[in-house]
Amino acid sequence: MVSINYSSREVCCKIVYYGPGLSGKTTNLLYVHSKVPSKTRGKMISLATEADRTLYFDFLPINIGNINGFAAKFQLYTVPGQVYYNATRKLVLRGVDGVVFVADSQPDKMDENIESLLNLQDNLKEYGYDINELPVVIQYNKCDLPGVLSPDQLNAKLNPEGRPFYVASATVGNGVFDTLKAVIKLVLDKAKNSASSKMNRSAPVEVIKQQTPTTLQRETAEPVNPGLETPIVRDKQNDVYHPQSEYKEPSKSDVIPESPKILQPEPVGVGLSDTARIEHKVNYKPQYRPYPGSERSKLRQEAKTFDKYPVSTKGNSSSFATKSESRYESNSPVVDLSQDHLNRTPVMMPSLKKKEIKKRGLFRRIFGKK
Amino acid sequence: MSDDSLIIYEEEINKIDAHISKMIKGAEAKCALLVDKDGHLITRQGFTHSLDTTALAALLAGSFASTKEIARLVGEPEFSVLFHQGKKDNIHMSLVGERSILVVIFDDRTTIGMVRLYARETAVELSKIFEEMKKSVKDDNGISNDFAAQAEEKLDDIFQD
Numbered sequence: 001m002v003s004i005n006y007s008s009r010e011v012c013c014k015i016v017y018y019g020p021g022l023s024g025k026t027t028n029l030l031y032v033h034s035k036v037p038s039k040t041r042g043k044m045i046s047l048a049t050e051a052d053r054t055l056y057f058d059f060l061p062i063n064i065g066n067i068n069g070f071a072a073k074f075q076l077y078t079v080p081g082q083v084y085y086n087a088t089r090k091l092v093l094r095g096v097d098g099v100v101f102v103a104d105s106q107p108d109k110m111d112e113n114i115e116s117l118l119n120l121q122d123n124l125k126e127y128g129y130d131i132n133e134l135p136v137v138i139q140y141n142k143c144d145l146p147g148v149l150s151p152d153q154l155n156a157k158l159n160p161e162g163r164p165f166y167v168a169s170a171t172v173g174n175g176v177f178d179t180l181k182a183v184i185k186l187v188l189d190k191a192k193n194s195a196s197s198k199m200n201r202s203a204p205v206e207v208i209k210q211q212t213p214t215t216l217q218r219e220t221a222e223p224v225n226p227g228l229e230t231p232i233v234r235d236k237q238n239d240v241y242h243p244q245s246e247y248k249e250p251s252k253s254d255v256i257p258e259s260p261k262i263l264q265p266e267p268v269g270v271g272l273s274d275t276a277r278i279e280h281k282v283n284y285k286p287q288y289r290p291y292p293g294s295e296r297s298k299l300r301q302e303a304k305t306f307d308k309y310p311v312s313t314k315g316n317s318s319s320f321a322t323k324s325e326s327r328y329e330s331n332s333p334v335v336d337l338s339q340d341h342l343n344r345t346p347v348m349m350p351s352l353k354k355k356e357i358k359k360r361g362l363f364r365r366i367f368g369k370k
Numbered sequence: 371m372s373d374d375s376l377i378i379y380e381e382e383i384n385k386i387d388a389h390i391s392k393m394i395k396g397a398e399a400k401c402a403l404l405v406d407k408d409g410h411l412i413t414r415q416g417f418t419h420s421l422d423t424t425a426l427a428a429l430l431a432g433s434f435a436s437t438k439e440i441a442r443l444v445g446e447p448e449f450s451v452l453f454h455q456g457k458k459d460n461i462h463m464s465l466v467g468e469r470s471i472l473v474v475i476f477d478d479r480t481t482i483g484m485v486r487l488y489a490r491e492t493a494v495e496l497s498k499i500f501e502e503m504k505k506s507v508k509d510d511n512g513i514s515n516d517f518a519a520q521a522e523e524k525l526d527d528i529f530q531d
Contacts, residue, residue: 001376001408007382014409042424091432
């Protein structure tokens with residue numbers, strides 16, 4: 001089922017590459033991954049055995065960009081083709097929007113193709129889907145090999161219903177994009193039709209209106225929280241994306257340039273991180289109990305300790321002040337002693353030192369000057 | 371299984387976000403994701419900057435689905451809570467309503483007990499919201515003709531050999 005998220009402004013569809021083992025489902029995905037611009041695709045994830053056979057699924061997210069103010073995202077999955085893995089194969093089909101059936105065009109693989117197609121039908125039935133209602137595109141793969149069956153011969157056995165089919169060679173890339181384009185078109189068509197039929201309306205619905213759906217609905221319903229009436233555009237800082245994966249989500253400002261930019265008085269996510277940081281700063285502030293003595297000696301103590309725990313400018317290490325920020329980035333010790341330990345006396349952590357001072361104080365107080 | 375599309379509106383997401391961030395604060399967790407069982411990310415809160423949430427959502431949903439199948443083999447309809455323990459970071463997954471999973475990622479600042487407690491509370495609140503969502507069937511629905519047409523135009527640009 002198509003997932004439409006009005007908050008993050010994205011439409012998400014799930015497309016599954018199905019077919020017998022070694023028919024080239026993962027190769028299809030690999031080709032798409034290699035050819036599509038990196039800002040369009042995400043990181044490909046492959047749960048495979050050591051011999052590179054798919055164990056659970058391969059996953060490739062694709063974001064074709066901003067359409068009508070919504071980011072259109074497609075999640076491409078493959079299934080493990082081997083008969084043995086039917087349990088996991090079925091799981092991947094959950095919530096599927098469109099299927100690409102990758103068939104092996106070689107004559108001796110025909111039985112496997114038919115078995116896999118029947119298996120697809122059964123597995124879909126278990127989720128309550130009908131294969132005839134679901135967008136299915138058939139791909140006759142490995143057409144570049146010698147002695148393969150012709151599309152007509154394959155159609156006679158695998159495609160009596162006349163579904164759209166493409167002849168392909170996934171290693172070279174022929175027909176891979178045609179298949180993908182076809183299935184995406186079918187998925188969008190189906191989503192469109194089901195939407196309009198559900199509403200029993202003749203006029204097509206505009207996805208983007210100046211009013212957000214929430215306000216539209218409010219005209220009839222009682223406002224639950226009047227403060228949220230206008231669409232909230234989150235702080236850009238909150239809408240972050242890590243460069244570690246190349247997948248680029250369109251920033252909020254790209255998606256809805258026309259909508260008024262209203263910042264929440266206290267954005268929840270941002271507020272949390274800020275307060276957390278402040279708390280940590282307070283916690284990590286070195287605390288010294290006043291040593292019995294003059295105010296000056298206390299200050300000297302503090303200055304000494306700060307000298308011993310220098311604020312390092314090295315990338316990987318952190319200091320007192322930046323500890324909270326780098327909490328999730330590094331495991332390195334708080335104090336950078338890589339250079340200092342050679343020409344200084346061994347350094348103790350403040351807590352230990354504090355204890356020592358306290359002991360001496362106690363000793364003096366009991367047996368000493370007084 | 372319902373054939374309805376998953377449609378989420380801002381109003382509901384705001385409510386959900388509020389509950390989740392309250393939970394993160396209470397349990398002192400690192401971050402939390404709400405994931406559809408199909409592998410779509412619904413929302414995220416907390417320190418998710420360094421995470422590839424799209425992939426994470428797909429994998430977590432897959433993990434949950436396979437656990438469900440294991441449960442069935444054992445004779446249990448579904449395991450409602452799943453916990454992965456690591457050296458530093460841990461993941462707690464719990465079922466919310468019928469079709470979503472609340473994933474909490476936390477480290478040694480807090481304990482599993484706290485996370486479980488808060489996650490359970492939040493799951494109850496969230497499932498209430500989902501129930502309401504189900505009841506109030508919205509008039510306006512997903513994809514327009516225009517959307518499909520524009521998407522098809524874009525496809526040709528992107529998918530070139």
